[in-house]
Amino acid sequence: MKIAELSDKILKGDRRALARAITLVESGRSDHRAEASALLDRLASSGRQALRIGLSGTPGVGKSTFIESFGMMLVAQGLRVAVLAVDPSSARSGGSILGDKTRMDRLSREKAAFIRPSPSQTNLGGVARRSREAVAVCEAAGFDVVLVETVGVGQSETVVAQMSDLFLLLLAPAGGDELQGVKRGIMEMADIILVNKADGDLKSAAMRTCADYSGALRLLRKRVQDPQGFPKAQTVSALEDAGLLAAWEEMQTLTAWRRDQGHWDRMRAEQARYWFGEEVRQALLSRLETPWAQSRMTELSDQVSSGVVSPAAAAQDLLAGLGVSG
Numbered sequence: 001m002k003i004a005e006l007s008d009k010i011l012k013g014d015r016r017a018l019a020r021a022i023t024l025v026e027s028g029r030s031d032h033r034a035e036a037s038a039l040l041d042r043l044a045s046s047g048r049q050a051l052r053i054g055l056s057g058t059p060g061v062g063k064s065t066f067i068e069s070f071g072m073m074l075v076a077q078g079l080r081v082a083v084l085a086v087d088p089s090s091a092r093s094g095g096s097i098l099g100d101k102t103r104m105d106r107l108s109r110e111k112a113a114f115i116r117p118s119p120s121q122t123n124l125g126g127v128a129r130r131s132r133e134a135v136a137v138c139e140a141a142g143f144d145v146v147l148v149e150t151v152g153v154g155q156s157e158t159v160v161a162q163m164s165d166l167f168l169l170l171l172a173p174a175g176g177d178e179l180q181g182v183k184r185g186i187m188e189m190a191d192i193i194l195v196n197k198a199d200g201d202l203k204s205a206a207m208r209t210c211a212d213y214s215g216a217l218r219l220l221r222k223r224v225q226d227p228q229g230f231p232k233a234q235t236v237s238a239l240e241d242a243g244l245l246a247a248w249e250e251m252q253t254l255t256a257w258r259r260d261q262g263h264w265d266r267m268r269a270e271q272a273r274y275w276f277g278e279e280v281r282q283a284l285l286s287r288l289e290t291p292w293a294q295s296r297m298t299e300l301s302d303q304v305s306s307g308v309v310s311p312a313a314a315a316q317d318l319l320a321g322l323g324v325s326g
Contacts, residue, residue, distance in 0.1 A: 007042040025133040043140035050139045054160035056150040057170030064103040066238040082138040085149040132163040161189040173206035198235035225263040
C-alpha cells in the first residue's frame, strides 16, 4: 500500500490501516524507516491532537484492569480510546508475551477502542523505542485519548513522561516500603498518583497509603506547570469502578489549566526537542551495529583484554574508522 493511500485511510479511522502503520513505524529496516518518516510527515498535517496519558505502576498493581475500566468509562462518554501497551521482552530470547488484549477483553471488543501491545525489546524507560510515533499515528486516526502503559516501575521508567501530557503512577495499598522502591525521580514526574484496589479488606489500607503519598507529594517542590493542589494522590478501585470518574475529572482540570496557562504547548515543544536528540543518539549508536563495526569491535576488544592497547586508544581507533572524532 502506498504511503498516500495508507495516510488517507488512517485519517478516515481505518483500524487495519492504523495497525499496519504502527507495524511500519516499529520496524527497524532502513526502507521502512524512510516510509515511516514520510507517513508521519503526512499525518502531522492533520493537526489532530489527543490527550496523551502515560501510566506506570509496580507489577501486580492492576494496570491492565485499571486501563480497561477507565477506558470503558471514557468510551461510555462518547470518547475514542487507544491503548499502547508495552510488554517486557526477554533478555535471552527477545520475545514478549503481548497478552494485554487478552487481559482487556471487554475493552478490546469496543469499536471506539483500539489496543496495541508492543515489545519493549532492549529499550530502557519502560516504553518501546517507537511508542512516540505510534502515539502520533493514533492521534491522526482521530482518537481522543491515547493511553501508554509501561512495562512496570523501575529507576529508568521515566521516558513515558516525555511523550505524555499527563503521567499517572498506579500503586497498591499496604505496599510496605514501596515509596523507597518507586524512587524520588518517578514521584517527581507523576501528575497524579492513584492508589488502586481500594475495595474490600484493602479499602482502609488504601486510604492510609493515599494519605502517606499525599504527605510525600507535599514535600516535593511544586512545579510551574501545576496548579494549586497538584500533584495529588487519590484512591481508585478498578474492580468496582470506584473513583475513576473523580480521577478523570482531576485529569481534565489539570489539562485545562495547563492549556490556559500555555504550559501544554511548551511541554510538547520540549518533548519534541527531547525526541530530536534521541533520534540523533540512536542513529549514531546504530552505526556500531554494522558488520564492519562489529568485526572491528571484536578485534579491538581482544587487543584490550590482552593488554596490547588501552581502552581509550581502542575507542579512538574505532571512532576514527567510523569517521567520528573523539
